[in-house]
Amino acid sequence: MVRRGLTSFEEILGSADHVTVVRAPGRVNLIGDHTDYNDGFVLPMTIDRSACVSARARRDEEVVLYSTHFREKIRYPLHDMPISEAGSWTSYVGGVIEELRRAGGITSGVDMIVDGDIPLGAGLSSSAALNVAVAHALDVVFGLELDPIETVRLCRAVEHRYAGLECGIMDPFVSRFGRAGSALLLDCRSFEYEHIPFSPFSDSAAHLSLAIVDSRVTRELATSRYGVRHAECLQAAAAVREAHPSVESLRDVTPEMLSACRSDMDDRLYRRARHVLDENARVLNAADALRDGAFDRFGALMNGSHASLRDLFEVSCPELDTLVSAAQRTEGVLGARMTGGGFGGCTVNLVRTPAVGEFEATLRKAYLTAHGRSPRLYVVSRNDRTETLIDGRD
Numbered sequence: 001m002v003r004r005g006l007t008s009f010e011e012i013l014g015s016a017d018h019v020t021v022v023r024a025p026g027r028v029n030l031i032g033d034h035t036d037y038n039d040g041f042v043l044p045m046t047i048d049r050s051a052c053v054s055a056r057a058r059r060d061e062e063v064v065l066y067s068t069h070f071r072e073k074i075r076y077p078l079h080d081m082p083i084s085e086a087g088s089w090t091s092y093v094g095g096v097i098e099e100l101r102r103a104g105g106i107t108s109g110v111d112m113i114v115d116g117d118i119p120l121g122a123g124l125s126s127s128a129a130l131n132v133a134v135a136h137a138l139d140v141v142f143g144l145e146l147d148p149i150e151t152v153r154l155c156r157a158v159e160h161r162y163a164g165l166e167c168g169i170m171d172p173f174v175s176r177f178g179r180a181g182s183a184l185l186l187d188c189r190s191f192e193y194e195h196i197p198f199s200p201f202s203d204s205a206a207h208l209s210l211a212i213v214d215s216r217v218t219r220e221l222a223t224s225r226y227g228v229r230h231a232e233c234l235q236a237a238a239a240v241r242e243a244h245p246s247v248e249s250l251r252d253v254t255p256e257m258l259s260a261c262r263s264d265m266d267d268r269l270y271r272r273a274r275h276v277l278d279e280n281a282r283v284l285n286a287a288d289a290l291r292d293g294a295f296d297r298f299g300a301l302m303n304g305s306h307a308s309l310r311d312l313f314e315v316s317c318p319e320l321d322t323l324v325s326a327a328q329r330t331e332g333v334l335g336a337r338m339t340g341g342g343f344g345g346c347t348v349n350l351v352r353t354p355a356v357g358e359f360e361a362t363l364r365k366a367y368l369t370a371h372g373r374s375p376r377l378y379v380v381s382r383n384d385r386t387e388t389l390i391d392g393r394d
């Protein structure tokens with residue numbers, strides 16, 4: 001990907017002298033969905049697919065951007081970012097440049113090529129990886145010495161302001177802080193985090209593999225439904241707050257408090273809150289299971305998470321349910337669940353490595369029979385981290 005970045009730079013922008021190349025990985029959330037915007041816990045890890053950004057400062061005040069994926073080039077004055085469609089590639093890239101420019105430190109225009117191998121819109125967080133990679137590239141090119149936590153906040157703000165998605169902190173956080181050979185336990189309230197050793201790769205001593213299965217169901221309605229779930233969580237917290245004024249978010253609600261409020265609450269809100277409380281507990285138990293090397297226990301928690309997302313939080317869909325139940329019935333699968341926002345996207349599966357072939361065949365067959373199409377399968381081979389591949393200032 002480094003070579004591709006440099007070659008594109010030469011072809012599209014003239015020469016590749018002094019070009020900085022960075023990458024930032026996508027992620028899969030092992031457990032803990034719809035907990036991040038409720039100040040809860042999540043346990044994601046980065047994958048072996050990344051956004052890759054090549055950049056170089058210009059002598060003038062022009063911004064020249066090219067996307068390899070969209071084969072599209074745009075050019076604008078640094079101080080006059082054009083309005084682009086929310087969620088378009090230029091809204092993300094231009095958004096990060098604009099926010100960093102306003103914060104100070106970007107003193108000239110920039111040439112930039114964005115590339116990557118994370119499937120777009122599949123729920124592996126290509127957008128957060130793109131934001132993190134752009135911020136990291138600008139950090140290196142302009143010597144900004146950004147605080148990593150501030151970078152993560154800025155990347156989330158770009159999703160809010162330029163893509164119109166009120167997402168939580170998890171995606172940019174894990175892309176920026178994730179490390180090889182470990183999952184990341186993150187407290188989305190305090191931003192405290194812990195790297196927990198975990199390498200479910202085919203060559204690992206535990207002989208476990210992590211398989212991601214893309215349902216290929218596009219998440220067109222996902223954004224609006226995501227907003228509805230977010231609002232329901234706020235309403236559920238508000239309902240408990242009537243009896244317990246100190247409650248700021250569902251993070252502050254205990255199972256006892258929720259049970260005591262149940263009769264005064266809309267049942268739908270109760271079920272949303274119940275999922276969030278249980279899911280937070282599952283994340284902490286899953287982290288313990290990883291520390292103990294208790295992968296069966298970990299897998300059972302994944303299965304429990306899926307049932308809760310399906311039945312209580314209601315963010316699964318028939319396609320995801322087919323993939324998860326077929327996986328859970330397959331010998332050698334320790335756990336399977338939908339991952340990410342839901343209504344499409346991917347499932348994540350912990351599979352004994354010798355069973356991966358059988359797992360794939362079973363899922364293909366079940367999916368084809370039930371939904372008339374094939375899923376896309378990725379077996380994660382390592383987990384990458386945000387890094388500078390070439391420092392153009394050297």
Ligand code: ADP
Pocket residue numbers: 051052067068069070087088089090092114115116117119120121122123124125126127128130
């Ligand atoms: P996800 O983050 O789950 O992959 P999103 O819909 O949030 O899905 O983000 C996908 C969007 O992010 C794409 O439509 C595109 O605008 C942008 N994007 C992400 N990665 C790239 C990339 N490498 N090149 C160009 N645009 C990208």
Ligand code: MG
Pocket residue numbers: 125126127128
């Ligand atoms: Mg995204």
